[in-house]
Each structure stands twice: as C-alpha cells, then as structure tokens.
Amino acid sequence: MLRLGNPIPRRFRDFRPRVKAVAAGLALALLVLAGRAVDLQVRRQEELSRLAARQSQRLINVKGRRGPILDRNGGQLALSLRADSFFARPAQVEHPAQTAYRLARALDLPADKLEERLRADQPFVWIKRRATAQESAAVQALDLPGIGSTREYLRVYPNRAFAAALLGFTGVDTQGLEGLEYAYDSYIKGADGLQVVDRDALGRTLITSDAGHFTGGGSIRLTIDPAIQLIAEQEVARAVAQHEADVGIAIVIGSRTGEVLAIAQYPAFNPNDYAAADKEAFFNRAVTNGYEPGSTFKVITAAAALEEKVVTPDTLVFCENGAFEHYDSVIHDTEPHGWLNLAGILRVSSNICAAKVGLMIPQGVFREYIRRFGLGTRTGLYEAPDGRRLAGEADGYVPAKWTPVDQAAISFGHGVLVSPLQMVMAANVIATGGELLRPILVGEIRDERGRLVERARRRVVGRVVSKATAATVRDYMTAVTQEGGTGVRAAVPGFAVAGKTGTTEKYEFEARGYSKTKQIASFVGFVPAEDAALTILVVVEDPKRGRYGSLAAAPVFREIAQRALPLLGIWPKEGVRRMDAAALKTAAQ
DSSP states (O other), X not given: OOOTTSOOOHHHHHHHHHHHHHHHHHHHHHHHHHHHHHIIIIISHHHHHHHXXXXXXXXXXXXXXXXXXXXXXXXXXXXXXXXEEEEEOGGGOSOHHHHHHHHHHHHTOOHHHHHHHHTOSSSOEEEESSOOHHHHHHHHHHOOTTEEEEEEEEEEOTTTTTTHHHHOEEOTTSOEEEHHHHHTHHHHXXXXXXXXXXXXXXXXXXXXXXXXXXXXXXEEEEOOOHHHXXXXXXXXXXXXXXXXXXXXXXXXXXXXXXXXXXXXXXSOOOGGGGGGSOGGGGSOHHHHOOXXXXXXXXHHHHHHHHHTTSSOTTOOEEOGGGEEEETTEEEEOSSOOOEEOHHHXXXXXXXXXXXXXHHTSOHHHHHHHHHHTTTTSOOOTTXXXXXXXXXXXXXXXXXXXXXXXXXXXXXXXXXXBBOHHHHHHHHHHHHTTSEEEOOBOEEXXXXXXXXXXXXXXXXEEEEOSOHHHHHHHHHHHHHHTSTTSTTGGGXXXXXXXXXXXXXXXXXXXXXXXXXXXXXXXXXXXXXXXXXXXXXXXXXXXXXXXXXXXXXXXXXXXXXHHHHHGGGGTOOOSTTOOOOOHHHHHHHHO
C-alpha cells in the first residue's frame, strides 16, 4: 500500500525522462510545422499561387470577332457568329472510353479518335472547334469532368455559293485564306485575346474571364449589286450547262464609275464547306487567270490605228479572200472577204485585215497603246491606299520583243495574255470616251467602331485615246451587234449595244501548242452604246457546243444586260413607261 510521504517507486522514476523526451519531440515538431507554415504561407506564397494557378487554370488564345463583308446595299455576304469550342484536360478525364463515346454522339465525331485525344499525355487538347448550337447544348448537358469550352467565332456565308470565288473563305483560326477574306484580312480580322479557364478538382469549368483585350474587326462594303450578281451567276451557269463548257465567267462594270457590280464564275463552291469543294473553283479566274483575248482585242488595234492616223474611216484593206501568207505563217479568216474598211473589219471580225492594220502601227507605239489600255499590268483592284499589294492579281503578258509574225498575231488577240478584268476595263475605255478607269470593288472600309477609314472614288488612270477616236470605235462596235455583224445575238431589244465577239484556240502548255479542239469564246461590250451604263464581259471556256463567241458568249451578254438594266431604272427610249417595284422585279427575271 502506497502511503503519502513514502519514496516514489523506481519504475515511476524511470518514466519521467521519457515524458520529457516526448514533450520535447512534440514541441520540436510543432516548431517545424510552424516554420513550414511560415515558409509556405509567407515566403513562398507567390510562387505556390502561380503553381496552383497553372494546375487549375488554362490560358487559351481566342481570336477576335471578324468584321463583316457587305454588298453595296449593306447586306451581309460574310459574317461571324459566336460558337462554343470544346477542349479537354486529359489528366482530369475520369473515364476516357465512356467520355469519348458520349462526346462522339453529341458532336458527331469518331469515338476512337476522341478516346486517343482524351488519353493523350498533354495538359490540353481540342475536342471540336466552333460547334453548332445543338452540339454545344448537348455537350453542356453532359457535364463531363475534364471537358470545358471557350467562345470562338464561326465564319458564315449566308448565301452559300453566292460570289464564293470573290469572297473566298477563312481557315480554322479565322485567318483569310482566299479571295477578299485573304486580301483584306488585316482590315477585318479582330484583335486576339486570352481567356482564363478556371477548373475545380474534378476538372469542371467554374468560371472564365478575359485576360486580354478582345476587339472585333472592321467591315468592308463592296460595290457588288446583289441582284446583278445573282443574274450574272444564273446566266453563266446556264451557258456552261447549255454549251457543255468547262468554266464560265461574267464581269459587270458600272461604265461611268468603274465600280464592279458583279463577278460571276461557274462552277462555284460553298465556302461554308470549302474542304469538300474542288480546289479549282477557289480561284477567282476573273482576276487571277490570263487568257488570249482573240478578236475582242481588235478594238484596241482599231483604236490605236485611228488615233495614230495610220488609217482613216475610209481606208480600205484587202482581206485576201480568207488566207494570207505572212513570212512563214498563214493567217486565216472563218469566211473569205475582199476589201473592207475599219468598220467592216470589226463587223465581220477579219483576222487578216486586223493583222494588216496592226502591222501599219510602229511596234513601239503599238506596245505603248496596249499598255495605256491597261494590259500587261495589274489593274490595282487589290491594292491598299498606301500602295501595298493585298492579294494576287494577274499581270497579263505582252512580249517585250516582237517579230513581224508576232505583231500580226497580236493584232487579232493572239500572243498576249490578259485577265478578264483587264479586258473589260480596256473595253470600257471606249465607253468612257477614251479614259481608262481603275476598277472599284471595295467601296468603303470602316473600323471596328464603324468609323470611316476609306471611301473609294472614281479614279481615272489616264487618257488612252481622244473622244473622237472613242466615238468612232464605239460606232464600229455598235455595228457588230446589228444585222450582218458577228455579235447580233448580243443585241438587247430597245437599246443600241456596242460590242465585240472573240474566239481563240486554247493554248495547251503540255503539248506546247494550240489545241485543235478546245477554244475560249468571249464577248465584251457596253449598253446603251450612246451613253453606257453597263460594261460586260463574258468568257466561256472550252464549250463543246456552239464553240464561238457569237454563239456561246454573246447571248449571255444579252440576258445579263436585259435583266440588269431595269434594275438601274434604264429603259428603251421608245415606249418608256414608269414601272412599279413588282413590275420591275418581273422584268429583271
């Protein structure tokens, strides 16, 4: 029995040092923990916060909203709509196979490909960029760990194939790849920004915020008239089908201003799904391709000869009755002709007499007139106000050195290359009374706030021929579309039409010679002849039926002009009556 005052047993005396040791150990542990806490919460607080942010946050580069492309009436030809883009953080995906299966059903994507992405040894992978509204709603409803979304913008072309080769399209990062989207990319693309995506422990999106500045792009308003563009596209497509041709092109210019009212090309493509289209349809052949103009070039030969006074309206030229030996070549006409004046040469389109007239012009002088008409050099359609070249445009080709055989061939449109745009602007020189205008396609550029940056105005590049010469050639071209002329099928009832047909054999580079079976048919002209409002060029490439410009191209000119003139409020001088909107629409159709 233990009594007070008795000594403490030995076994208890041995236990006291252990208690002190444990207490000291606990005190030391608490001191270490306190020090560690101070280290983590004070000394390394900033470093660890950054580490936590890297583990729970992701910075995503997001493109700004691309500005719209508008027609002359303000209608949207290209616009950007907000769309969700989905991504994954593979480390936070709990069940990759199951998640891939559910995502595949919602996004219409292959499940096996999705599973590969979800198992990737990467911190971040894209699942689908710019999903549709239905797809977005379906994925959001799944609420899958490790799957998140951010905003992006989807480029949309509401009229599908309408003016597709002109507009072009954008890539997956909304960068311009073709057409106006490429040429004016620096004006209409928005400023990029960064988006912060916060995640919880399960990988689900908690909050997103902007870490950088987002801005929309500016807008460009084209001179394209949507009604005339539609007419041109319909008529070109009809001509390609009717004549079993490879390609059809039509350009409609406002004769007095140089404004491009329509650039139509067929076959076309849908820029909303450009990956499924034939890449040959991407190129705007009216601007980027060169072709031999054939007999439409005789207008330039006639104007240069008259201006230089090497011939007069009364000069007669012998057309050799259909065949003309010139050095080591033979020039042919489609029909034999005897003596013709300049008006007759254009009316029946004699190659022989055109060659003889061209040979009367000194070589250097002739080349200078070709340059003045705008051939062999870019029109400046895709040039910025500061002179920067924004996109590709064909220069064309005019030989630097000519032989007499070359000069004879050039006189009737062989041996030179022009773009359709160059040719229509050259013909418009006669319509304007001798002035070459610069074509206008972008009428107005505005910044992201709608403030005017640039407004295009009529620009005269230079005077090419005198008003008197232009008026004389205009009369000759008018005779071409009247009885006895090659362009009679281009005549528009109630109007005088000035024009010129063209047919040329297609040059085949692989064969290094002209094809015996493939041709390019064309017609260029303006209406009304006495006070031109529209200048139109039609090119039909390799028609299998009706292979001449008079058959394949001239009727297309007539239909476009006949349907477009009422839309501009222009009617025949005789029997003019005012038309209400409904009647005007019917006339255009």
